[in-house]
Structures are given as C-alpha cells and as structure tokens.
Amino acid sequence: MIETFDPVLLARIQFxxxxxxxxxxxxxxxxxxxxxxxxxxxxLKTGNTVYEEVYxxxxxxxxxxxxxGVVSGVVMSFQFGTNWSVFSDRTxxxxxxxxGYEVLTAFFLEASFLGVMLFGWNRVSPxxxxxxxxxxxxxxxxxxxxxxxxxSWMQTPQGYRTDADGLLYPxxxxxxxxxxxxxYRFLHMVTASYLTTAFVVGGIGAYYLWxxxxxxxxxxxxxxxxxxxxxxxxxxxxxxxxxxLNTLKHQPAKVAAMEGIWETExxxxxxxxxxPDQEEEKTKYAIExxxxxxxxxxxxxxxxxxxxxxxxxxxxxxxxxxxWSFRVMVGIGVxxxxxxxxxxxxxxxxxxxxxxxxxxxxxxxxxVGFIAVLAGWFVTEIGRQPYIVYGVMxxxxxxxxxxxxxxxxSLLAFVFCYVFVFGAGSYYILRLIGKGPDTEENAYGTHGVxxxxxxxxxxxxxxxxxx
Amino acid sequence: xxxxxxxxxxxxxxxxLIATAVFLYVLLDGFDLGVGILFPFAPSDSCRNRMMNSxxxxxxxxxxxxxxxxxxxxxxxxxxxxxxxPALYMPVILMLLGLIFRGVAFEFRFKASGRSRKLxxxxxxxxxxxxxxxxxxxxxxFVQGVKVQGRSFAGGAFDWLNAYxxxxxxxxxxxxxxxxxxxxxxxxxxxxxxxARKCAGYVLGYVALFLGIVSxxxxxxxxxxxxxxxxxxxxxxxxxxxxxxxxxxVMIWQGLHKGREYLPFFLxxxxxxxxxxxxxxxxxxxxxxxxxxxxxxxxxxESQSLLLIGxxxxxxxxxxxxxxxxxxxxxxxxxESLY
Numbered sequence: 001m002i003e004t005f006d007p008v009l010l011a012r013i014q015f016x017x018x019x020x021x022x023x024x025x026x027x028x029x030x031x032x033x034x035x036x037x038x039x040x041x042x043x044l045k046t047g048n049t050v051y052e053e054v055y056x057x058x059x060x061x062x063x064x065x066x067x068x069g070v071v072s073g074v075v076m077s078f079q080f081g082t083n084w085s086v087f088s089d090r091t092x093x094x095x096x097x098x099x100g101y102e103v104l105t106a107f108f109l110e111a112s113f114l115g116v117m118l119f120g121w122n123r124v125s126p127x128x129x130x131x132x133x134x135x136x137x138x139x140x141x142x143x144x145x146x147x148x149x150x151x152s153w154m155q156t157p158q159g160y161r162t163d164a165d166g167l168l169y170p171x172x173x174x175x176x177x178x179x180x181x182x183x184y185r186f187l188h189m190v191t192a193s194y195l196t197t198a199f200v201v202g203g204i205g206a207y208y209l210w211x212x213x214x215x216x217x218x219x220x221x222x223x224x225x226x227x228x229x230x231x232x233x234x235x236x237x238x239x240x241x242x243x244x245l246n247t248l249k250h251q252p253a254k255v256a257a258m259e260g261i262w263e264t265e266x267x268x269x270x271x272x273x274x275x276p277d278q279e280e281e282k283t284k285y286a287i288e289x290x291x292x293x294x295x296x297x298x299x300x301x302x303x304x305x306x307x308x309x310x311x312x313x314x315x316x317x318x319x320x321x322x323x324w325s326f327r328v329m330v331g332i333g334v335x336x337x338x339x340x341x342x343x344x345x346x347x348x349x350x351x352x353x354x355x356x357x358x359x360x361x362x363x364x365x366x367x368v369g370f371i372a373v374l375a376g377w378f379v380t381e382i383g384r385q386p387y388i389v390y391g392v393m394x395x396x397x398x399x400x401x402x403x404x405x406x407x408x409x410s411l412l413a414f415v416f417c418y419v420f421v422f423g424a425g426s427y428y429i430l431r432l433i434g435k436g437p438d439t440e441e442n443a444y445g446t447h448g449v450x451x452x453x454x455x456x457x458x459x460x461x462x463x464x465x466x467x
Numbered sequence: 468x469x470x471x472x473x474x475x476x477x478x479x480x481x482x483x484l485i486a487t488a489v490f491l492y493v494l495l496d497g498f499d500l501g502v503g504i505l506f507p508f509a510p511s512d513s514c515r516n517r518m519m520n521s522x523x524x525x526x527x528x529x530x531x532x533x534x535x536x537x538x539x540x541x542x543x544x545x546x547x548x549x550x551x552x553p554a555l556y557m558p559v560i561l562m563l564l565g566l567i568f569r570g571v572a573f574e575f576r577f578k579a580s581g582r583s584r585k586l587x588x589x590x591x592x593x594x595x596x597x598x599x600x601x602x603x604x605x606x607x608x609f610v611q612g613v614k615v616q617g618r619s620f621a622g623g624a625f626d627w628l629n630a631y632x633x634x635x636x637x638x639x640x641x642x643x644x645x646x647x648x649x650x651x652x653x654x655x656x657x658x659x660x661x662x663a664r665k666c667a668g669y670v671l672g673y674v675a676l677f678l679g680i681v682s683x684x685x686x687x688x689x690x691x692x693x694x695x696x697x698x699x700x701x702x703x704x705x706x707x708x709x710x711x712x713x714x715x716x717v718m719i720w721q722g723l724h725k726g727r728e729y730l731p732f733f734l735x736x737x738x739x740x741x742x743x744x745x746x747x748x749x750x751x752x753x754x755x756x757x758x759x760x761x762x763x764x765x766x767x768x769e770s771q772s773l774l775l776i777g778x779x780x781x782x783x784x785x786x787x788x789x790x791x792x793x794x795x796x797x798x799x800x801x802x803e804s805l806y
Contacts, residue, residue, distance in 0.1 A: 063574055064574045064575075064578075067527075067570060067571055067573060067574045068571060070527055070530070070570060071566060071567040071570035071571060072567070073534075074530065074533065074534055074563060074566060075563045075567070077534050077537050077538050077541075078537055078552065078559055078563060080541060080548075080552075081537070081541065081548045081549060081551070081552025081553070081559075082552045082553060082556050082559055082560065085548075085549040085550070085552055085553045085619065085620070086549065086619070088541055088545055088548055088549040088552070089545055089546055089548075089549035089618055089619075091545075092541055092542065092545020092546070092548065092549070092766055092770075093545065093766045093767050093769075093770045094770070095541075096538075096541050096542030096543065096545055096766055096770055096774070097542050097770050097773045097774040097777075099538045099541060099542060100538055100539055100541075100542035100543075100774045100777070100778075101774070101777050102538070103531065103534050103535045103538045103539070104535070104777050104778060104781040104782070104785070105777070105781060107531045107534055107535075108528065108531050108535075108781075108785040108788075108789070109785075109788070110527075111527040111528040111530075111531045112528045112785075112788045112789055112791075112792045113788070113792075114527055115523075115524030115525065115527065115528065115792050115795075115796065116524075116792065116795060118524070119523065119524050119796065120524075120795055120796075123795050123796065124795060169767055169769070170468070170767070170769050170770060170773075171468060172468065173468070173773055400552070400553040400556070400620075401553055401619050401620055401621070402553050402556050402624065403624055405624075406556055406557065406624050409557075410556070410557070410560045413560065413561075413564060414560075414564075417564050417567060417568070421567055421568065421571050424571070424575060425571060425574075425575070428574070428575055428578045428579070431578065432578070
C-alpha cells in the first residue's frame with residue numbers, strides 16, 4: 001500500500017504545509033520590525049518612557065517570532081532541492097541568483113543585527129541600538145523583495161529562454177527581477193504584513209484597555225494600530241484591485257477561478273457566494289450581482305470576462321479553493337476597512353479608548369491578518385496550478401525522484417514537530433502578552449527577566465570564588 | 468547580458484566560495500552545536516545559562532552560513548544541488564528538524580521554568596546532537612559517492628546509511644564538541660571553564676582517533692584518492708597537512724593543561740582547517756563525488772557572474788558586521804538572562 005502514495009501530491013502538501021507555517025512568522029516580523037523602529041525613534045525623540053516600555057515588551061515577542069521564522073525558513077531553502085530537484089535543476093540558472101541575493105543582502109544583515117537589537121542594550125549606544133533596529137527592519141523588507149521577486153517570476157516569467165532539455169537560461173536580469181507581477185505582489189504583501197501586525201497590536205491594546213491594565217501603553221498600541229487601519233487598509237484595497245487587474249492580464253485562468261466564472265461572457269455578474277463544481281463545470285447556488293464582475297475587472301459594465309472553459313480541463317486550477325480563499329481574504333479586508341471607519345468616527349467623538357464594544361471588536365480582529373495572508377497566498381499559489389512556472393513548467397513534472405513513502409514520513413514528522421514547537425512558541429507569546437509591559441523602574445537595568453528560583457546559587461559563582 | 472566569463476574562471480571561483488561558506492558554517496555553527504552537545508553534562512543550571520548566553524547573540528548569524536551554503540549551491544551549481552538533496556533526503560530533513568528544536572530553545576528556555584525549562588534544555592541538546600550527527604552522516608555518504616543517472620539521483624532511499632557514515636557522524640559529534648568546549652574555555656570562567664577544560668581533554672582523544680580512522684579509510688576506499696596521496700612527489704607536498712595536524716593536537720593538549728584560554732579554540736579551528744583541506748584535496752574536482760565535477764554542475768556564466776558581483780560587494784560587509792557582533796559581545800558571558 002505504501003507504493004500507492006502519490007509523491008507529487010505529498011510533496012505539494014508538504015511544501016504547502018511548511019511554507020504556510022513559515023509565512024505566518026515573516027508576515028508578523030516584517031510589520032513588527034518597522035513598528036519597533038518607529039517606537040524607538042519616538043522614544044529617542046521625545047524621551048517618553050511609555051514608548052520604551054512598549055518597545056521592550058514587543059521586542060521579546062519579536063524575538064520569539066523571529067526565531068521561529070528563522071528555523072522554519074531554513075527548511076524552505078532546502079526543500080527546493082529535497083522535494084523539487086527537477087525544478088531546481090531546470091530553473092537554477094534563473095532563480096538561483098535571486099535566492100542567493102536574498103541570503104547575501106538580507107539574511108546576514110538581519111541575523112547579525114538581531115543580536116545587537118535583543119542583547120545589546122548595555123553594550124552599544126542608544127543611537128547604535130536604534131540603528132540596529134532600523135537595519136533589522138530594512139533586512140526584513142530586502143528579504144521580502146527578493147523572495148517575492150522569485151515567486152512573481154514563477155507566476156509571470158519573462159527574460160529567459162528554454163533549451164531542448166527544458167532547462168531555462170536567463171536573457172535579461174532586469175526583466176526577470178522586475179517581472180510584471182512583482183511590484184504589485186511586493187506592495188500587496190508588505191502592506192498585508194503591516195496590517196497583520198497592526199491588528200495584533202491593536203487587539204492586545206484593546207485587551208489591556210478592557211482589563212484596565214497598562215492604560216497608557218494600551219492607548220499607544222490601539223491608537224497606532226488604528227492609524228494603520230484608517231489609512232492603510234483602504235490603500236490595501238486599491239493595491240489588491242491593481243494586483244487583480246495585473247493577474248487578469250497575465251493569468252486570466254486564475255481570475256476566472258477567483259470569480260467562479262466558467263463561460264466567457266459579456267457583462268458578467270459578480271458571484272458573491274456559491275459552490276464551484278469542478279466536474280459539472282459550473283458554480284452552483286450562486287448569489288449574483290449583475291454585471292459587477294465585468295465592471296470590476298474591465299471597468300466596463302459590458303466588458304468581456306473569460307471563463308474557465310477557455311482552458312482545457314487539465315490546465316485549470318482547483319476552483320473551489322481559489323474561489324473561497326479569495327472571498328475570505330477580501331472579506332477580512334472589508335472588515336479591516338470597517339474597523340478603520342469605526343475608529344475614525346470614535347476618535348472624532350473622543351471615544352476611541354473607552355467603548356467596550358469597540359475593544360471587543362478589536363480583540364476579535366486580532367488574528368484576522370494572518371488568516372487573510374494565508375488565504376491570499378492560497379489564491380495566488382493554487383490559482384497558478386497546474387504550473388510551477390506559469391505556462392512553462394508543470395508542477396507534476398518537477399518533483400524529486402524520491403519515493404512517496406519517504407515524503408509521507410517527512411510530512412508526518414514536519415506536522416508533528418511544527419505543531420509541537422510552534423504551539424509552544426504561541427504559548428510563550430501569549431504569556432508575554434499576559435504579562436504586559438514591565439514598568440517597574442530599572443527592571444531592565446542589567447537584565448530583563450527576574451532571576452528564576454532555580455538560579456539562586458549563582459551569587460557565589462559571580463563572586464568569583466571558583467575562579 | 469553581461470558575463471565575467473572571459474576575465475575570470477567563474478566555476479573555480481564559485482567552487483572556492485561555496486567551499487568557504489560551508490567551512491565557515493562548520494566552524495561557526497560547529498562551536499554552538501558543540502555547546503548544545505555538551506549542554507546536559509554541565510555541572511549546574513547557572514553553568515547552562517552561561518553556556519547558552521555565550522552563543523545566544525551569534526547562533527542565528529552562524530546558521531545563516533548554512534543557508535548560504537545551500538542557497539549558494541542552488542545558485543552556482545544547481546545540478547549538484549538537484550542531485551545531492553534527494554540523495555540525502557532523510558538526513559537533510561532530520562537535520563532541519565534538529566535545528567528547529569535547538570533554535571527555538573534559545574528563546575523558549577528563558578521564558579520557561581521548572582519542568583518545561585528542562586524540556587527545552589533537552590530539546591536544545593538532542594536537537595544539536597541530531598543536527599550534528601546527520602551532518603556527519605551526510606559527509607560520510609558524500610565521500611562514498613552518489614548514484615547518478617542523467618541529471619538525477621538514481622539511488623535508493625537508504626543509500627546514505629551504512630557503518631561508515633554512522634562512524635563519520637560520531638566523528639563530527641566529537642569534533643563539534645571539541646569546538647564547543649574550547650569556545651566555552653574562552654567565553655566563561657570559574658567552574659564552567661574548569662568543566663569545559665576537562666571536557667575538551669576527553670573529547671580531544673576521540674577527535675584524534677576518529678580523524679585518524681577517516682584519514683586512513685579514505686585512501687583505502689578509493690584508488691584515486693590513494694594514488695593522489697601516496698604517489699611521489701605528491702606525498703611530500705601533502706605531508707605538511709597530517710604533520711601540522713599532529714602538532715596542533717599536541718599543542719591543544721598542552722594549552723589545556725597550561726590553562727590557556729584562547730589557544731585551544733583557535734588550534735581546534737586549525738585542526739578543522741587541516742581536515743577540511745585534506746578532504747577537499749581528496750575529492751577534487753568532484754562536487755557530486757566521482758560523478759559530477761564542479762565544472763559540469765556549474766550554472767551558466769551569466770548567472771554565476773550576476774551573483775559574483777553581489778558577493779564581491781556583500782561578503783566583505785557581511786564579514787565586517789559579523790566581526791562587529793563578536794566584538795560587541797566580547798568577553799566572558801554572564802549567567803543572567805540577556806534581555
């Protein structure tokens with residue numbers, strides 16, 4: 001029975017599982033790093049210690065998240081080879097340098113200055129520490145630049161040629177790096193990271209307000225988060241729309257799946273909800289708004305929208321996944337914008353910090369950014385199937401020559417370990433949140449955590465008696 | 468499209484760069500994996516705190532060299548990457564899982580207390596041990612050669628597993644433990660240092676034993692390697708490598724007994740350099756041993772050129788700020804939490 005494992009499907013599940021787990025951490029740290037830089041800047045500028053205390057609290061959460069991001073990221077850099085070796089061989093000439101640049105320009109930068117950021121308080125000047133925070137924030141963005149460039153190239157490949165064996169060769173680096181979908185995907189993802197972080201921070205701030213704890217810190221967290229919700233959430237909607245139009249131009253089959261449209265038609269209605277049936281080739285039980293899909297996609301009420309039947313069955317993505325992930329993502333985006341509108345109204349009435357219903361609302365919104373990020377990636381990654389390099393190379397033909405049972409075992413090991421390790425990580429983050437900012441004076445004079453009971457014997461060793 | 472092909476020997480430069488990146492990884496992550504291997508044997512919890520603190524600011528940067536080794540291999544020699552990764556599928560996955568368990572322990576351990584702290588102590592230890600052992604097994608499998616057909620790995624799922632690769636795995640565990648112990652001599656004092664010195668003494672003997680076995684077995688397993696080392700005049704050219712290794716072993720032994728703090732660590736690095744050099748000479752010019760040379764596996768000149776420019780700019784910077792980090796966190800490490 002062990003021979004019946006389908007290595008392609010298993011390799012896809014394994015990659016999806018490990019990359020989905022991984023992306024949660026960068027999505028959080030990209031936003032968090034930039035926010036910490038702003039906090040430290042405000043602190044140095046104003047001398048207001050609330051900024052510092054909030055920084056000190058969140059930098060610990062940042063450290064845990066970043067640590068988990070690093071270890072789950074190392075896995076990704078090997079999976080291209082272990083599970084997709086044919087893909088690595090064929091595209092190495094094009095994608096290799098992009099990933100190489102990510103390591104050279106981002107990973108070392110982040111890894112080295114993270115140490116200074118976390119542990120360097122008493123060893124470097126405040127300015128140098130601030131510089132370290134900025135460098136780490138910059139590192140996260142540079143890393144996003146390269147990896148999204150590589151991913152976008154797989155979605156909208158250009159600047160390459162193919163030889164008889166199916167190997168790809170670069171012909172124009174600028175075309176490869178700045179491929180058509182890259183600017184949209186990059187801005188969309190970075191903005192998504194910022195919003196994800198903002199809603200986590202805002203939710204925690206709301207929680208403290210509701211419990212009437214750390215009020216000054218909580219107002220800062222919620223206030224800064226709502227600035228993001230008011231101004232950045234609508235911007236994200238515009239970005240998303242532009243990204244969608246770009247996809248329509250380069251990957252129309254993906255858009256057809258997002259919209260659940262099977263027949264090419266003029267004046268296509270927008271299907272709000274429904275159940276796309278891959279076999280029967282139609283979207284069942286659809287609730288429709290006439291002509292809206294054409295309006296959104298072509299900016300013309302009677303514009304023509306291509307349906308999935310334009311492509312042979314074997315060239316279509318799994319429609320239900322794309323269709324529903326898209327709705328989850330857009331739905332959360334709308335909720336974020338609504339949060340911003342509420343926040344703006346409450347702020348103008350000077351009630352932003354004292355409405356319990358709004359605090360509950362923000363608490364409920366805490367994890368939605370992560371869900372939206374995952375849903376968005378599901379749309380774009382499942383939507384480009386069955387291709388691994390869109391229109392050039394099919395996923396099924398690029399898998400490694402390893403046995404299905406081997407992949408099944410490793411997948412099982414990944415699931416077990418990730419759930420255990422990252423479950424523990426989430427637990428420690430929740431504990432840090434429960435503890436809140438440390439406001440005792442000089443609590444961080446030389447170290448942060450008060451000596452745990454196990455360490456009572458250390459005084460004698462510190463005294464140097466054993467030297 | 469630009470290419471530096473007509474100015475420099477690109478594949479050779481990249482072979483050197485990847486070899487250097489892998490070696491820097493072995494050295495740098497070697498000492499912090501070594502600290503993990505020795506971890507549960509330390510005399511007290513405050514010693515363990517100190518051990519952890521001595522590497523906490525560095526481990527992330529150290530591990531990045533592994534990503535550079537892997538990513539660089541993919542970029543510069545995609546064919547070698549595409550053959551070796553499936554060939555070493557299971558040890559690679561197990562190494563990665565080991566690295567996960569040890570990596571998260573740095574953060575988790577100081578946030579846990581009592582029994583859950585013990586849990587992360589063991590996760591740190593066994594993660595380090597597993598990652599090291601798997602790296603050694605991969606090396607053992609690598610030097611024995613890999614089955615290749617066309618552009619793909621053509622062997623079985625357990626080709627990497629045999630007595631020889633297990634032996635090399637154990638050898639690397641002792642090797643990293645030596646680096647870890649001598650690092651601790653340098654970065655700690657008091658009872659932690661005394662204990663580390665004792666450890667280094669024990670481990671040194673095993674390292675010498677295993678290095679001897681590997682050095683003798685390599686030429687015995689492969690006629691080409693034997694011809695390379697034991698033909699004249701090569702024998703005399705290469706003689707300084709084993710001789711200097713022998714001298715370094717003696718000097719480490721003396722250094723440990725004279726209470727030297729820095730010498731044992733840097734001489735242990737010297738032993739690793741000699742061993743790595745010997746290995747490199749034996750396997751030249753293979754990137755997938757005895758099947759694919761580094762020239763055959765090379766990416767096209769355009770790709771190697773693009774990345775070479777970035778490397779020429781970035782590598783000095785990386786080494787510069789890595790050195791800055793070691794400078795910032797110089798001196799003996801404390802046993803208090805670093806935050």
